[in-house]
Every structure is written in C-alpha cells, then in structure tokens.
Amino acid sequence: MPRETPQRGGRASLIGALVALVVAIAVAAVSVFAGDGLISALGLSGAQKASWRAGTTPPVPPPVLAAMDSQAPMPSQAGLSAALAPLLSAQALGPHITASVVDVTTGQSIFSSEQDAAMTPASTTKIVTAAAVLATRGPAYRIPTRVVAGAQPGEVVIVGGGDPTLSVFPTPYYPGAARIDDLAKQVKQALGDTAPTKVIYDVSLFSGSGTGPGWDPDATTGGSGAVITPLMTEGGRTKATKYSDRYAQPDVQAAQAFAKALGVPTSAVAAGTAPAGANELGKVESAPLARIVEFMLQDSDNVLADELARQVALAKNQPASFEGASAAMKDVLEGLGLPVTGYGLVDGSGFSRNDRLSPALLTGILAMAARSDRSDLHTIFSGLPVAAYSGTLATRYLKANEGSSAAGLVRAKTGTLTGVNSLSGIVVDADGRTLAFAFMADQTTNGGQAVIALDRVAAALAACGCR
Template identity: 85%
Template sequence: MARETPQRGGRAGLIGAVVALVVALALAATTVFAGSEIVDTLSGKPKAHWRAGTTPPAPPPVLAAMDTQAPLPTQSGVSASLAPLLSAQALGPHITASVVDVSTGQSIFSSEQDAAMTPASTTKVVTAAAVLATRGPAYRIETRVVAGVQPGEVVIVAGGDPTLGVFPTSYYPGAARIDDLAVQVKKTLGDTAPTKVTYDVSVFSGSGIGPGWDPDATTGGSGAVITPLMTEGGRTKSTKYSDRYAQPDQQAAQAFAKALGVPANAVAAGTAPQGARELGKVESAPLARMVEFMLQESDNVLADALARQVALAKNQPASFEGATTAMKTVLQDLGLPVAGYGLVDGSGFSRNDRLSPALLTGILAMAARADRGELHAIFSGLPVAAYSGTLSTRYVKSQEGGSAAGLVRAKTGTLTGVNSLTGIVVDADGRTLAFAFMADQTTNGSQAVIALDRVAAALAACGCR
C-alpha cells in the first residue's frame, strides 16, 4: 500500500500565486464561500481552531461572479494538448480521463470517462459530496454521556466522531475534547463520585476493517480500525502518520475514565439505559471544516467515519456496506452519473473500490453551482498545487508541472499501481475546467505522479481553441 506523505512546502513566493488562485476560482461559481480557516491557510496565517459548542465566524465571500464571456476550449484543442501527455509510459497501459466545462457541464475531453476504475483517495471527493448533501455543512457530530443504572456509573454514547481531542493540542482543528466532556459530567454529578465507565458504540455496525484493505491498513500509520468512539483518529501520538491503537473505542473510553478519575479496570463495553439522564455532551467541528481537513490531508479515518454519517442520515446500517449503499443513493438523487460506481469504503483505501472519471468531474461541476451551496466546502478543501495538503511538495519543479503552482487545486489518489488526480483549473483564457485522470496499471508511482501533474499543468496553460 502506498500513502500520500507530502509535508507543507512553505514557499513564500507562492503566496501571490495562491492569492491569484483564490481570485481565479471566482470563475467557478456566483457565490462560493470558504470558511475563514481555509482563507487563513491560503494567506499563510495559522489555522483557526473552534472549541466545541462555539459558532465559527461567518464565512466571507472569497469568490466572485463567473466570467461567462471567457472562450470555451474546443475538444480538438484540448485533445491535442492532453493526449500525448496521457500516453506517457509512466502512466501505464490504461488511463481514463474526463474534462468538463464547469459553467455548462459540457464534456471537453474524455477517454473511457464512464469506466469503473480503482480511484484510491479521489474517493474522498465522493464522500465529501455525499455527506455534505445529506448532513449539511453546519452539522456537528455529538458525543454524549448519560447516567448508568447505579449511582456513579456513567455511559459515554458514541455518535461517530473520530476527532475527539485528548492531546494537549488536538490533531484535528476545532475538535471536541474528552477533558471538556469529563468536566461537564463531574459538574452534573455533583457530590456523586464517578465509579464506572461504560462505552456504547452501537451506532456503528459490522467490521471496522474495510473489504479489500491491505494488511497494513490499520497499522501502517495511514488508517485505523473504524469505530464510532475514537480520540485523535486512533493515533497514539500527535503526528499524521502515528501508529494507531488496536482498539480505538476502548482506548477512548479509558482516556475518558482517566479524565474522570476512574481506573481503567472499571471500563467496559455496553449500552446506555433507555431514557437515561444526560450528564454531558460535546460536539465536533462543523461538518464543512471536517470535510476540508479530510480532503486537504487525505485523512482515511475521517473519510470512513463521515461515510457512515451518510448511512445514518439515510437510515442505513452504519457499516461499510450501509455507507456505500447510502452514498450511491445520494449520488443518484443528485442526478450524477453512477454507471461506474462500485465503492466499498469511503476513503479509497480498498483495492475493490470503483469509480468513473465522469462521476468525479460531475461532482466538481455541481459543487460550483450557486444553488448547491452545501457542496462548496469541497472547493475550499482541495489541496493547492505546491502549497497545501497532499499537493504541497508537487508542482515545485518546472519540469514537473511547476508552471501550474498555485493554479491547480486537486485531490490526489495513490495506491501501489494506482495513481489518480481530480480537481479544477482555470485555463489561460479564464475558463474554469474540472478534470479527472485515473491510471490503474502504473509501475513507478513517483514517475506516474509527475506525469499526472504535467497533464493538469498543460490543461491550466491551455487556451486550446
């Protein structure tokens, strides 16, 4: 299994390019908004953090009206520019592609655009669209504590938030914190000392390990067993690729017990009594912020947890199968092309996953529409070429697509033998285009990445008329 491991580039000269990108992305929608956390990221300022229970500042408009007068590229022009690059040996014998005009949804270039391909982490664009469409960008995941049967017994009831904070500085921006929850519970209990912690994880069902995951998926630092009660995505340390706990739910419950002063041997799995009195509650960051982080950092645990929120919203079992079934229903309801849909998880971790390039570009084109404001967090979450997230170390050399630094905004996808890239560019004439390129028989991952970056850079430089 390959993992996406770039670190922040920090090139000061890119600030101007990134600001230009924000302006250029104005062409994508009449009123698209990015939360102030993402605006701060693009301007080089520290990310903002929201404490649970607080309201994030109102998102300012950063994108202006679409320039409908920008000329539309011709299909022959785009084909002449991209086809030679897509035939690069590094991309292997099988690559599919879709390029659409964001304004009209018109296909500009395609190659097997409806083919069912292994998507890797570009899957997260689909998960983002499905969860934003069902839960909405302002939704917060609750973690509750209720009274147990006996005095002093408490039950922590998981809601599916994998970001609960326990480190001195939470890994996830704006995460709810275990210690805040413990303070509430002790205050509510008053003179009654807590004696036992039960953890109720019944909101999820089925296996916590996805079908088709590589053997190291939960131990290699890129993912964890998916449980509805987790701290810091199951991490043992506050680093992106930290080892993960083998039983994240049990560890989280023990962390909560420690904050209450309850010994670890007084922690057990169970269910909350019917109608039990609530002792405390914390809420996650708004869903839009979680989606942005998931896309920027390609966070697999967060992706699969959010996919289960789609299942819960659609009254499906909150399992891998229930989540992917619910996601397909949402996509169909949105009128998106699902002919190549065959997801088995929400992260793209599985080699059994299948998506088409047309579905990815369809989502991006829809997310740009002024009447789909609930999907706009997809744009503010996409990594920026040579600047942020999983693109922070890409597009930094001229021979590797460097001309498009700050001009490509895209989600990456990487597994051994699989390389994909989907996102948006504004071409040389000011036309906003959505693209998806997917190769599933690569033999040199690093060279395949460079080849894909060159294709996206060519699209950004293309007037193609």
C-alpha cells in the same frame, strides 16, 4: 499500504461567492484544522500562527488564481485532444488511463477517454464522500458525543456518535475539536455529590467490521488509517502526528481516557449499551462538518473519510457499516442525478483496492458543486489542495519539468495506491474558463513518475486555451 503524502516525482450560472472561492486560495476556511505544513506554507508570524491554531480567523492569503470569467471562450474538443492526448499516453501512466474534462459553467463534457469506466480511484474517492455527506448532513452539522446515566448510581455511559476528532492530547491533532476533559467536567457537575464509579462505552451506533474490504494488512497499523469505530480520539492516534501509530482498539482507549478524566480507574471500564431513556449528563460536539470535510480533502485523512461515510449511512437510515455507507452514498448520488455507472465503492476513503468509480462521476460532482443552488457543496472547493501550496499538493508542481507553470492554478485531490495514480479537481485555463477534470491510471509501475506525468497533464490544461 502506500500513504497519500505530498511527493515529487453545473449547468447553472456560477454565483459570486464561488468566483471568489476559485480566485483566492480559501485556506481561511480551514482555519479550524490547519496543520503545521499549511501554516508554514503561508509564512505566518508567531502571533499569527498562535491565532490560527486557536481557531480564530487567520489572515486571508493573497489571490493566486486568475479571475474566472463565465463569458470566456470554451476550449474545443479537438484543441483539448491535441494538447492532452500525447501527455496521457506517457509511458509512466501505463497502458490504461481514463479521463474526463468538463466545462464547469455549462456542465458539458469537452474531453473524455473511457469516462464511464469503473476504475480504482484511490483517494479521489474522498470527493465522492465529501459530496455525499455535505448533501445529507449539511455543512453546519456537528457530530455529538454524549454521556448518559448508567443503570446503577455512579455508572456513566459514554455513547459514541462517530466523531473521530474528539480530543485528548494537550495540543489536539484536529484543532477546534471537542475535548474529552470538557465532557468529563460536564458529567462531574451533573452528578453532583454522586461519585462516578464505572464507565461503560457504547459503540452500538456502528455495525459490521471496523476494517474495510480490500484493505492492505497494514491499513490500521501503518499510520495511514485506524479501525473504524463511533468512539475514538484524535483519529485513533497515539501521538499528535499525521502518521502516528494507531490504537488497536480506539474505542477502548477513548473510554479509558474519559475514565481517567473522571477519576475512574481503567479497570472500571467496560463495553455496554446506554439504558433506554437515560438522563443525559453531558454532550460535546465536533467542529462543523464543513471544517472536517476540508481537512479530510486537504490532508487526505482516511479515518475522517470512513467516519464521514458512516454519517451518510446514518442520515439515510442505513446500517452504519462499510456496506451501509456504500449503499447510502450511491443512493445520494443517484438522487442528485449524478452518473453512477461504474460505481462500486466499498469504503469512503479509497483505501480499498476493491473500490471502483468513474472519472465522469468525479467531474460531475465538481461541476454540480459550482451551481448556485448547491451552496452546500461549495466546501469541496475550499478543501481541495492547491498546486505547490497546500495539502497533498504542497510539494508538487515545484519544478519546470513537473508542471510548475500551474503552481497555484490547479486545485485537486490526489489518489495513490501501489499501481494506481489519480488526480481530480478544477483549474482555470489561460482564457479564464473554469474546467473540472479527472485523470485515473490503474496500471502504473513507477508511482513517482506517474505523479509527475499526471501533474503535467493538469498543467497543460491550465495553460490551454485549446480552441
């Protein structure tokens, strides 16, 4: 299974807060979930690193994007076609590539090529998942993990709520995440003189398979994903590294970790369900959803994406399964008035080769997220990686022949599967006009060269006044 790694080769006016968001690199908003690569990229001091990792407010990075001007001239369709069409025909992109460029201020399509076509999106799917979960749960929502009393004295039931960031490592992979040991302390205090004797884990919140349709055989073992379950720690990781191996049964491991924190032997851990009306003994909550969404986009975290898709299903009273999440997200998109022609997602991560969506849907989401009445979606912008600076774009746009002129100017979500390369995001062009774009190629034969070719297209868009 290919990994989404850094590699080389609205129709309403924009509000002031969004202008600031586009002008500055808003990685301050991801302070809770900053990874080592992003920390290093910022050049923080030792004390600043410690402050960042502790979840306190980090130093605000300098502006790198040109100021956005809604009065700036809009590129013409002919101008964009002259600038982009030759680059989109690059051999590295293969025989089939689709494109959509939208003016963010007006929502007007100003360049397209099969923009409604159903394409395999790879990880650009995560833009759709981000929009759907933010629109339903809201950016301030926190995912709970609860423990209730079991049927017998000393029995406790840990009830999975779908928080994949629940922490057990001394240094959590997702800083700011709720901790298993804090939950255990609450339970011990609530039990008082009654010693815990058995841990039951309840994973009934989710249904269906834990692996998605169309996933490659190594999807849950190759370090890029895990079995999707409502109870897990550290995204299922065995170590606090991005591409760590994952537990084959993340729910069992999480229950055993909780038992250990309680002083209960792992032999006294069993699957079950919480008794109706059981007394709550403890509860912890995840970081705000906005932070989780930001990290998902920055790091292209597949487990976070599929867990968040389940939250959309729960919010829409659908089964919390791959099928339920897919139906729920489509329902949300239709309710928002977004174009769902070509929609055929089967997961929330883009891990599946069966996924389909259109470039027009991606640019439609990005334009909507810029509207003054959709502040709930603004997190999408602060989560997008920045060219040559952060996330999965940190090591791209570094060379002159690979689009380095657009370093710091392109904010975009990458997408990579074998034979599939995509890029979707926003850019402020040379005239100060903010544009949303999506470029998707589904018949590439050299992934490294395809990445460079896409970066050149986005760089041309950034450099273009194109009138």
